[in-house]
Amino acid sequence: MKKYIRNLALLVSVLSFAVTNVFAQEMIQVKGSDTLINLVQRLSESYMEENPGKFIAVTGGGSGTGIAALINGKCDIANASRLMKDKEIAQAQDGGINPKRIVVAIDGLCVITNLKNRISKLTVDEVGKIFRGEITNWKELGGDDVSITLYGRQSNSGTYEFLKDMVLKGDYSSRMRRMNGNAQIVEAVKQDISGIGYVGVGYVKEEKGLTVLNIASQAGSEYSSPLNLNDVKTGKYPITRPLNQYINGTPKGDARDFILFELSEQGQKIVEEEGFFSLPDEYREFNNKALGI
Amino acid sequence: MTNLKERIIHGIFLINGLLVVIVLLGIFGLLVFTAIPAFKEIRIGEFLFSTNWNPTSYVKPAYGIVPMLVSTFMVTLGALFIAIPLGIGTAAYLSDVANQRVREIAKPIIEILAGIPSVVIGFLGIVLVGPFISKIFGLHNGLNALNGAILLAVMALPTIISLSEDALKSVPNAYQHASLALGATHWQTLVRVKIPAALSGIIAAVMLGMGRAIGETMTVLMATGCAPAMPRGFLDSVRTMTSTIAIELGEVPYNTTHYYALFGVGLTLFIITFFVNMVSDIILHKHERLMK
Numbered sequence: 001m002k003k004y005i006r007n008l009a010l011l012v013s014v015l016s017f018a019v020t021n022v023f024a025q026e027m028i029q030v031k032g033s034d035t036l037i038n039l040v041q042r043l044s045e046s047y048m049e050e051n052p053g054k055f056i057a058v059t060g061g062g063s064g065t066g067i068a069a070l071i072n073g074k075c076d077i078a079n080a081s082r083l084m085k086d087k088e089i090a091q092a093q094d095g096g097i098n099p100k101r102i103v104v105a106i107d108g109l110c111v112i113t114n115l116k117n118r119i120s121k122l123t124v125d126e127v128g129k130i131f132r133g134e135i136t137n138w139k140e141l142g143g144d145d146v147s148i149t150l151y152g153r154q155s156n157s158g159t160y161e162f163l164k165d166m167v168l169k170g171d172y173s174s175r176m177r178r179m180n181g182n183a184q185i186v187e188a189v190k191q192d193i194s195g196i197g198y199v200g201v202g203y204v205k206e207e208k209g210l211t212v213l214n215i216a217s218q219a220g221s222e223y224s225s226p227l228n229l230n231d232v233k234t235g236k237y238p239i240t241r242p243l244n245q246y247i248n249g250t251p252k253g254d255a256r257d258f259i260l261f262e263l264s265e266q267g268q269k270i271v272e273e274e275g276f277f278s279l280p281d282e283y284r285e286f287n288n289k290a291l292g293i
Numbered sequence: 294m295t296n297l298k299e300r301i302i303h304g305i306f307l308i309n310g311l312l313v314v315i316v317l318l319g320i321f322g323l324l325v326f327t328a329i330p331a332f333k334e335i336r337i338g339e340f341l342f343s344t345n346w347n348p349t350s351y352v353k354p355a356y357g358i359v360p361m362l363v364s365t366f367m368v369t370l371g372a373l374f375i376a377i378p379l380g381i382g383t384a385a386y387l388s389d390v391a392n393q394r395v396r397e398i399a400k401p402i403i404e405i406l407a408g409i410p411s412v413v414i415g416f417l418g419i420v421l422v423g424p425f426i427s428k429i430f431g432l433h434n435g436l437n438a439l440n441g442a443i444l445l446a447v448m449a450l451p452t453i454i455s456l457s458e459d460a461l462k463s464v465p466n467a468y469q470h471a472s473l474a475l476g477a478t479h480w481q482t483l484v485r486v487k488i489p490a491a492l493s494g495i496i497a498a499v500m501l502g503m504g505r506a507i508g509e510t511m512t513v514l515m516a517t518g519c520a521p522a523m524p525r526g527f528l529d530s531v532r533t534m535t536s537t538i539a540i541e542l543g544e545v546p547y548n549t550t551h552y553y554a555l556f557g558v559g560l561t562l563f564i565i566t567f568f569v570n571m572v573s574d575i576i577l578h579k580h581e582r583l584m585k
Contacts, residue, residue: 062543067544068546071546149433164351169351171350171351171352174520174523175522177434178520184419188434191424192434
């Protein structure tokens with residue numbers, strides 16, 4: 001009996017040690033944008049490789065989901081492919097959370113079509129008209145007589161909001177199919193001759209099975225491609241956007257360490273390997289200010 | 294002593310029974326009270342009869358649930374249209390035609406079908422059923438109501454087959470013997486005697502299958518394209534009530550009109566399923582009385 005009790009006590013102490021050990025480990029929770037998820041996942045893997053004992057969990061769900069999680073105190077870093085809205089910032093502050101923005105990469109938002117589609121370039125205005133449902137047939141743009149099928153994201157997507165605010169300046173056609181993520185749009189457009197969709201550049205750089213349209217800011221101005229590094233960096237490609245991370249207050253501790261890694265030369269190299277564009281000087285300065293450097 | 298034991302057991306069963314009722318009332322109450330604030334800003338008429346749902350509109354939010362009501366009914370009824378003949382046919386085959394060995398192999402396999410996760414079925418909808426539909430009907434893509442209906446039929450089939458077969462099996466042998474003795478063929482016995490006699494069980498099976506189909510979320514979310522517009526037919530993209538809640542609840546700020554409106558959608562769905570169950574119950578009882 002005595003032996004039994006002693007064994008039990010031993011077991012309990014071993015178990016409790018294991019449990020406290022697991023909880024003592026700081027786990028950084030990163031959540032949000034589907035556009036950013038592959039990139040941040042890779043960044044976190046390299047970071048964990050270099051810093052054994054550090055743990056970062058990266059999950060998706062869309063920018064809206066990540067921002068909601070930050071507001072509700074359910075994650076440390078929110079990935080967002082759009083800016084936080086004033087309303088969301090006010091909500092966060094009501095809950096005692098003070099969101100700070102860091103820019104980790106630049107994205108050229110790509111408008112994609114099927115390889116069999118003859119159209120290879122559009123103006124921003126035309127893209128808006130297509131997604132608002134005002135142009136419904138490719139022949140109106142000089143293509144074949146095929147009605148247009150729209151592929152977009154669901155409303156929890158930052159890309160959905162970004163395009164709505166910056167390009168459409170109106171509502172999406174209610175006929176647009178709402179897909180689950182960038183990859184699903186790429187798959188759908190690859191199979192659909194009539195399809196058009198929009199995805200982050202990281203999802204099409206290696207993709208040969210579809211056309212990435214050249215876009216001009218307005219009729220008469222020069223068309224440029226989001227696959228061209230220089231055009232995106234200088235802003236000549238009209239639909240570029242910063243990809244952001246939001247964090248509560250000036251970053252501290254492990255989270256700060258991870259963000260510094262993302263912004264380091266090594267981190268920015270991964271950004272380019274993943275198909276996105278590294279940060280220009282203006283955003284580097286912006287980040288330094290947010291980090292208090 | 295035995296008396297006390299009896300009473301304790303009696304009490305435990307009573308609490309178990311009440312618990313379910315309390316949980317049900319709790320869920321209903323939560324839905325009602327969270328949905329009510331939505332109607333401070335949305336007119337009930339707009340909510341129930343408008344065909345435009347766009348709470349995150351650039352211009353003006355709109356909260357009309359007609360397209361998703363229609364979508365939900367389209368995929369559910371479409372699924373039943375496919376699953377009822379297939380399901381009852383399979384059940385009749387298993388109970389009356391198949392020999393012992395076939396039945397012993399086939400029934401467990403059918404029941405395993407019920408265990409496939411809905412996300413896997415949804416994936417099949419994207420990579421298999423979708424391209425198939427687009428080829429057959431000459432469409433540009435196959436993410437539409439028909440796709441959802443086919444997948445939901447697959448999901449409802451195990452329930453319908455398994456329970457219908459049980460119902461057919463429980464028809465007293467005397468019925469069959471009497472029918473055959475009167476000179477009826479096997480087919481006539483099955484269709485005119487056994488299936489009518491088992492009808493209450495079969496209806497219950499179909500209703501349970503319908504319950505599975507109407508509340509299913511992941512599969513329809515993946516396979517129907519989720520365009521919020523009013524559907525124009527089975528080859529058009531649809532977005533059901535469950536998909537809408539699943540898509541939008543994740544990102545909606547708490548305690549806003551949009552948030553409450555989503556609970557309104559949930560309440561509507563709850564009332565529909567409640568109504569379906571009640572009607573099936575009434576049919577069942579009526580049929581039982583007739584049989585007596």
